[in-house]
Amino acid sequence: MTRTLNFYTCHDLNRADDHRNNAQWLAERLADSKTRVLPLWQHRSLFNNIEGEAPRAVALEIDAMERLARYGGEPIFLGMRGETAYFALDLVDLSEPDHEPALAGRGSFADLRAVGMLLPREEGSLLAYARAMTFWHARHRFCGVCGSPTEIRRAGHQRQCSNDSCKAPQFPRMDPAVIMLVHDGKDHCVLGRQKIWRPGMHSTLAGFVEPGEALEQAVAREVFEEVGLHIEEARYHSSQPWPFPSSLMLGFHAIAEHRPLRVQLEELESARWFSREELLNSPEDESFNFPRRDAISFRLIQDWLEQG
Known part of the structure; x- marks a missing residue:
């Protein structure tokens, strides 16, 4: 018997694992006008705030990446839906979203738990995926073996110790x-x-x-x-x-x-x-x-x- 997947389960996303180590392919995606960026701030996602309308996720165009990247986050590749690549970007050093021109008028940040059940399932699942990945990165900035800083690898799906005598890898876990x-x-x-x-x-x-x-x-x-x-x-x-x-x-x-x-x-x-x-x-x-x-x-x- 085939069961309907539960909320927050990505069922239509190609995670493109074979491209995560392909620097040229990733650079092309980061230059592609079809690519979309899901920003997160304090583990909250960006939603529209149009009065009278149900909440919807706001995915930014790729030209917002260059400006927003200065707030400390590195883009995390999530996957492909058709020809559109999706990246998550954790705005770890952003203090006031309302003062950032790239975000002005685009919506407001809210906890996915507050609005997730009101979203189309494909949106909710992608935001949940982005939230899980950025949360993992925020808590694995240092090596659990030697304590050295870790560095992002495989488009965000691995972190590796920067200490040449250690180089212990870490992978996202639930x-x-x-x-x-x-x-x-x-x-x-x-x-x-x-x-x-x-x-x-x-x-x-x-x-x-x-x-x-x-x-x-x-x-x-x-x-x-x-x-x-x-x-x-x-x-x-x-x-x-x-x-x-x-x-x-x-x-x-x-x-x-x-x-x-x-x-x-x-x-x-x-x-x-x-x-x-x-x-x-x-x-x-x-x-x-x-x-x-x-x-x-x-x-x-x-x-x-x-x-x-």
Whole structure:
């Protein structure tokens, strides 16, 4: 069965790995009028701010690159859509975007989390990719082996230690995390909430995969730690890149016996069993509402509800 890809998954982008070491080809792309640049400032993306219109990503023409490059970022090649090359540019040394002529009147910077679900999926996925790459670069400016500064390689898909006696390479990584809807195989599932979430929001259980641990083991461990249930079965559902800041969410449906929960209050404010009927009649207010619609947790819940 073919599943629809989750939000923030680039499905129509040619990443052109074979061109990342081709200096001439990259230079041609950086001189091509069709090339577009996605600027980021403080991990925020640029959006239009036309009153009455839905938010849309703003991709700058290549002639803006020369002026904006002085703010410290190096262009990171993302890939090709048709004949258009896309680059991300992190404006790390820019203090006031409104004072930069290359950005004046083009829109405003906002957190992708605030508007991602309102964007066309191809736009949201490209912005998520750009955010993940610039975040990784910002946190790997120094070598983890010897502490020397690192330098960009392969059009932004590698950093390498500048110390000739070290030269340790680093590659972009994401942190694997399991996220699971626990249900009893019938008409009840477990949802929890954290204090920092908006009022009423409940979601599935989740946690990072630990070293030496298989995904199924991580599912079982996290569920037992957070609510005290023993998993009888865990089935993979789908995955989602989640660049907030750098996770790969691996979704599961897991079955456990319907019995009282032992909630780990250090992790969760609350958790309980919800009936299918209760969720289908959700008030979507401060007493209860679902996770954000662009998150894999929402899809795990919705797919379970539709199976009933």
